[in-house]
Amino acid sequence: MEASTLRLQTSLQALDWDELHALYQSAGLGSKTAAELQLVFGNSRYVCFALDGERLVGAARALSDGLDVAYLADIAVLPSHQGSGLGKRMVEDLLQRLHGHRKIILYAAPGKEPFYKKFGFQKMLTAMALFAQPQQAQQRGYTEPD
Template sequence: MGHADVITWSQSIAGIDWHELEALYRAAPLGNKDAAGLQVVYGNSRYCCFAFDQGKLVGAGRALADGLDWSYVCDVAVLPSHQGTGVGKQIVATLVELSQGHRKIILYAVPGKEPFYRKFGFRRMLTAMAIFPDVQDAMARGYVTED
């Protein structure tokens, strides 16, 4: 099906079909995020990256950044039909490249995906902490520990 060499790329939110992005998040699967919410978070992100295969949205990602200190790469989503084709790799590479010049670039990976991000130079942080609305669910999914 889709391969990274026939993909067209955009870093602009102009013309994005937010309902198509909502469907992409569900299929990836990256959870249920509604179109209006996605428009807010992408609109507030310094860097965005979108991948299209013949006009169809097949991948997306974004980074929140302050222009100097830190950039946070988040929400990298690829349609299952295009996973393993290099689309996700190119999205992360683009967001990391756009984030160059920041003192640190961070992300948090889906448990088990750490080796994928390690290829880009990401290393495990020893002091990262998070507040989740449902801490038991976050523990069950492997995002946080008791301590």
């Protein structure tokens, strides 16, 4: 993989939703269908896709109100491209476009916190969430037992 063949795309134009679905499956980011991914990315203020030639190898998105709060979501890189700096490039791209927001929030997969600390993210003491499947969230290490 040559770095020169990697490029970022910040629009939904010409995106293959089935290819994005396959990326999510490979990266272990859940089971959103291609149609669900089209909905969530379409409703996200900022998107970033990484392409190796014409092949989709990474994706990330951010929700934002434009000033106060933003949320980084679904940062995914194909296993074959993990460790190449691609995730870093996508996060940097989103953070640059989110510059000026008062707070940018994310929740990291357990064990991935050190990656986000490199960008200045800090562990919150009061963050809480409602999960559609709370037992699964607990099993995956996102929440603590009651």
